[in-house]
Amino acid sequence: MRPRSEAWPDLVPPRVWLVLGDKRGDNAQVVALADALGWPYERRHIALKEEWVVGKPRVEASLHHLDTNRSDALAPPWPDIILTIGRRPSMAALWVKAQNGGRTRVVLVGKPAGRLELFDLVIASAEAQLPPLPTVFKTTLPLMRVAEKEVAEAAEAWRARFDALPRPLVAFLVGGPTSPFVYDSSWLRRIDALARKIVAQGGTPYFTTSRRTPVAFVDELERTLPPGTPLYRFAPDATENPYRALLGLADGFVVTGDSISMMVEVIRLRRPLAILPVPARGLGRLDLRRRALARWLFSPGAGTTHRVRRAIGGMLFRSRVISQTRDFPAFHRMLVARGLAVFAGEPFRAPTGVVPDDLADAAARVRQLGGGVSPA
16 A cells, blocks of 8 residues: 555555666755655665766666666566656666556656657756757756755864865865866866966965866866865765865855856855856867757747747757757856856856746646546
């Protein structure tokens, strides 16, 4: 007998699984959505074979990329709905759907890495450029939440160390290159110039890297930064990571434009954010034009012109001439236009705009998939 829902005590909700991977921030979005549903759910964590931790398998209904000895069992009774995120977990979710004769409905959070039509619902934020299909639900920001209690605890633990640093304390949150952007020497000089400007103003630039930051780039960054600049090298097993403490105590944040998640964390805490766009070189610049074209074709709007654009975009999408993608520069401009950020090099300012929150609407859209709930 399935557990009854607290939200609907007289009804039995669908059986819901969360298929989760190794990315904490991604998993947090799925859990936030599941909590907002008000239905009971079960978690299924997958672990990857070593070659697929970084390698990108072709998206299909398969478990070939999993280390099944370290993954949770995927076995009957099969779920009615799966919430998942990312290329690798979504493949496992699609495999479950296939084992259940297609009856399991798969909800993907974020832009699909494979064919959009494989999923029953895709919930994606503004950087994702997707055709306006009935199975696509767009949000402004990702569904991620900030663990404010953990931020406050980390801030207290690090407060004495940060108090010893000259102010303003500016946190540089560094992500990693993602197509079509590159972390090259000219961009390194741009970062170094920003750091030196803060030092000249009497402040402290404090750098933290992430799992995506190339080691060679960090080595060069450490060599070129002003002497004494704090630099934390990301390590998955580190016992002391200043990231959360910086979220709580830094006076301003410079976030590399490739990291939507770090930008959103700063925004949700309503802290001063400066976006540092990452350059594209060579064919990458042409790729940016392709992404901008997808945004122009897929963007919703009213009027005949918009309807024609959407029709053309849908036709090109179905014929696979143009596919779903992400437009980072457009996302940056949207945040600045909403008063939630500035571009790096401009004076920091406290955010003035309303922070969008589409979680409740996204949960309502998922409930439609389940038909509400099933009679007891």
